Amino acid sequence: MDTHSDDTEHIDFEPEDEVGAVGAVQAKMQKLKDELATIKSERQEYLDGWQRCKADAINAKKELALDMQRALLRGKESMAEDLLPVLDSFDMAAGSESWLSVDENWRAGMEQVRNQLLDVLARYGIERFGKIGDAFDPYIHEAVQELDDVAGESNTIARILRYGYKSSSRVIRPAQVIIKK
Numbered sequence: 785m786d787t788h789s790d791d792t793e794h795i796d797f798e799p800e801d802e803v804g805a806v807g808a809v810q811a812k813m814q815k816l817k818d819e820l821a822t823i824k825s826e827r828q829e830y831l832d833g834w835q836r837c838k839a840d841a842i843n844a845k846k847e848l849a850l851d852m853q854r855a856l857l858r859g860k861e862s863m864a865e866d867l868l869p870v871l872d873s874f875d876m877a878a879g880s881e882s883w884l885s886v887d888e889n890w891r892a893g894m895e896q897v898r899n900q901l902l903d904v905l906a907r908y909g910i911e912r913f914g915k916i917g918d919a920f921d922p923y924i925h926e927a928v929q930e931l932d933d934v935a936g937e938s939n940t941i942a943r944i945l946r947y948g949y950k951s952s953s954r955v956i957r958p959a960q961v962i963i964k965k
Contacts, residue, residue, distance in 0.1 A: 861956050864910045864949060867901060868957060871912075872946055874898040905949070914947045914959030924948055926958040930965040940964050 874894065877883060883891065902912060913924065918941050920927060925941065925948065934942040941961045948959030 857951065860908045860910065861951055861954075864905055864908070864951070864956055867905065868949060871898065871901055874901075875947065908951075910949055910951045910956065912947050912949055914941065914944045914961060916941055916944060920961065920963045924950070924955050924958055925963075926960045927963050928960050929962045931962060932965045934962075934964050936964045938964055 874897070878895070878898075905912070917936060920939050920941060928945055931942055936942055940963065941959075942964045943962040944959060945962065946957075946960040949956045
């Protein structure tokens with residue numbers, strides 16, 4: 785009988801009204817745990833969405849900056865393309881025989897105007913290229929004619945018909961040249 789009373793001392797008996805209260809607390813705890821799990825899941829979903837949105841906004845800002853940079857470059861190149869015929873006219877006039885018969889002061893003034901136009905282009909990152917004696921490069925030169933009877937090394941520029949222009953590494957217009965065969 786002594787052993788039986790030891791077993792009953794270790795068993796925790798709760799009155800029936802307390803069992804209902806413990807069950808209610810356990811049910812409420814389970815409900816709160818489920819709500820917490822749902823809230824954590826929603827929070828992670830919102831956080832992921834916010835991070836994607838933030839990354840999209842950063843990417844859109846970068847893309848807009850690149851678009852603006854490309855538009856600015858196109859604008860500069862377009863402006864240069866409009867000025868190139870004017871410079872070609874100066875070069876044709878300066879290359880003609882009658883240029884030497886014009887008053888020296890007037891000629892110097894016209895050359896100054898041409899140099900100012902070239903300076904404006906240079907400030908916008910547009911440079912003129914093409915020089916007699918340079919090696920012919922089909923990427924930046926357009927060979928109009930090949931001659932045997934001119935001085936210089938083979939496959940070099942013997943005469944420039946029209947200068948070329950480039951912006952950074954992009955050729956706006958190739959130089960038209962005559963090359964030594």
